[in-house]
Amino acid sequence: MKSIAVLPQGTVSHEALLHLFGDEPVRIVHHKLISDVFLSTAGGSTDYSVIPIENTIEGSVSLHIDWLINEVNLPMQAEWIYPSVQNLISNPGELMDSSGHKDYSKVVKILSHPVAMAQCLQFVREHAPQAELESVGSTSEAVEIVKNNPGKGWAAIGTALGASTHNLEIVDRKITDHHNNYTRFVLVGPHKLALPQKSAGDKTSILVTLPEDFPGALHQVLSAFAWRRLNLSRIESRPTKKKLGTYYFYIDVLEPIESVLLPAAIEEIKALGCQVRILGSYPTYTYEEEKAEVQ
C-alpha cells in the first residue's frame, strides 16, 4: 500500500488526496506543516507527498515551489486540480445573536492558512472588517485552534471536512471571493505512479537558469520551444536566493519528456549556456464535477 504525506485531516490537501485516490487504499500520514510533508518523503518515511502549488485566486504558492526547487529533490509524479471550497467556521452558536441570527460584529479574530485567507478577503472586509487576521499552518489547524478557544469570538476559514472533523459549526458556506476557485496539486516522490483514471495529458516541468550577461537569453530559450511548436502552459521566475536579481525560470511544457521534440529543445537550451533541471514529467488529471462529492 502506498504511503502518502499530507497536511492535517480536514485540509483542502487532504480532501484533494482522497479525491485523487478514490477507492484505492492508501496509508495517509498527516503533518502539521508543509515542510514536514516534504521532509517525510524526502527522508523515506512515505512514498509521496501532496503539495499544493497554484490557486486560481492567489496564483503560485511560492513557499511550496521554493521548497521543491531548493530544499528537496523529489520529482513530480502527478498533477491534479481540486476545488478549494472555504467556509466560515466557529464554535456552535458563538456568532449568533439572541434570536439565532448571524452576528458578524461578534467576530474578534479569523484564523486560516494564508492562501485560504487570501481567497476570502472580500468576504472578510465586507462582513467582519474589525476582525484580527492570523495565519496558521493549515485551514484545519485554524479550525482546531478555534475549537480550543471557545467564547472568544474566534472563527476559522476552512473546509466542511475540517468543520466536521473538529465538530464545529459552519456559519457561512462557500465564502471565497470567486466561486471558480481551484487549486493545482502535485504528488512528489521518487517513484513513478500508475493511477487508474484517464489522464488529461502529460506535462514536463523544467527549471532553467540563464547565463549571466547574455542579452536576449530568455528569448532564445523560448524560441527553442516555439519553433518546435511545443506548447508551454506556464513560465514563472523565482529568485535563485543566491544573488539579488538572479532568477530561475520555471517552465511547464505540455509534452512528456519521452516525446521526440522536447529532449532536442532541452539540448538546444543547454547549448546556449543555460542550466536545465527536470522537476518531473508526469500525467495530469482534471477535476470532473460530476464525480466529486457534493460539499
Ligand SMILES: O=C(O)C(=O)C[C@]1(C(=O)O)C=C[C@@H](O)C=C1
Ligand atoms: O490549509 C489547507 O487546507 C491546505 O490544504 C493548504 C492550501 C495551500 O497551501 O494552498 C491548499 C489549498 C487551499 O486553497 C488553501 C490552502
